[in-house]
Amino acid sequence: MELPRSVRTARRRTSGLLATATIAAVIGAMLAATPAAAALAPADDGAWRFDFGTAASPVAEGYQQVTTTSLYTAETGWGVTVPAGATLFDRDRTGNRTPADPVAEDFVAGVDWGFLLDSVPVGEYDVTVSIGDALTTASSTNATVTLEGAAQTRMTTTKGATTTTTFRTKVEDGQLTVGFTGSGLGAYVNGLVVAPVVPAVPSDLAVDRIAWNGVDLSWNTADGATAYRVLRAPVTGDAVGEYTQVAAVK
Numbered sequence: 001m002e003l004p005r006s007v008r009t010a011r012r013r014t015s016g017l018l019a020t021a022t023i024a025a026v027i028g029a030m031l032a033a034t035p036a037a038a039a040l041a042p043a044d045d046g047a048w049r050f051d052f053g054t055a056a057s058p059v060a061e062g063y064q065q066v067t068t069t070s071l072y073t074a075e076t077g078w079g080v081t082v083p084a085g086a087t088l089f090d091r092d093r094t095g096n097r098t099p100a101d102p103v104a105e106d107f108v109a110g111v112d113w114g115f116l117l118d119s120v121p122v123g124e125y126d127v128t129v130s131i132g133d134a135l136t137t138a139s140s141t142n143a144t145v146t147l148e149g150a151a152q153t154r155m156t157t158t159k160g161a162t163t164t165t166t167f168r169t170k171v172e173d174g175q176l177t178v179g180f181t182g183s184g185l186g187a188y189v190n191g192l193v194v195a196p197v198v199p200a201v202p203s204d205l206a207v208d209r210i211a212w213n214g215v216d217l218s219w220n221t222a223d224g225a226t227a228y229r230v231l232r233a234p235v236t237g238d239a240v241g242e243y244t245q246v247a248a249v250k
Contacts, residue, residue: 053106
């Protein structure tokens with residue numbers, strides 16, 4: 001039996017709505033399933049290492065390559081920042097160091113620019129900056145580094161040389177902000193290493209009491225430490241098992 005025209009139209013409309021809803025649901029599921037960009041993980045020692053240079057120059061082992069186009073985005077969580085109207089340039093000086101030095105033999109440069117690194121836990125960090133032009137006939141260079149808005153001691157190099165200086169800063173908002181300024185053609189940056197400041201190991205650790213359900217431990221405080229974690233692992237013969245935290249002391 002043929003259905004009235006109004007019913008057939010209603011069914012076609014309903015089918016169209018269902019198809020649209022299904023497509024929307026599939027797109028929504030795909031978007032939801034797309035993972036967020038992962039933050040740049042530090043090395044096993046907790047440090048981030050960056051080698052600045054050209055896209056074709058060698059990159060030091062364990063370093064992240066940084067070029068003039070490695071601009072910061074929230075998705076990558078790290079990168080170069082350049083004020084409006086400013087420009088950067090780069091050079092590859094491979095072959096000007098014996099033995100070869102992938103960090104020192106290339107650079108990114110500019111008069112006023114910066115670098116951002118996200119997902120940096122709150123704490124103190126040693127920031128090591130390398131500047132200079134390894135070309136033997138190159139002029140001397142200079143750079144003033146700014147960390148978290150505070151200008152550090154001005155760095156300078158002699159002709160055809162590079163230099164490295166370590167500065168200490170504190171990150172309180174999860175993002176390290178670095179600025180570079182230099183006279184002439186600007187600050188020539190070869191490398192950047194961001195390493196957490198690790199307090200000294202507590203001294204004179206002693207076991208004061210051993211009981212069936214616990215032990216009493218004591219130690220001398222370490223400069224720079226704000227808290228201590230007590231870990232425990234099972235030991236069978238010479239084999240030490242996995243450590244787990246059993247206490248935290250402030």
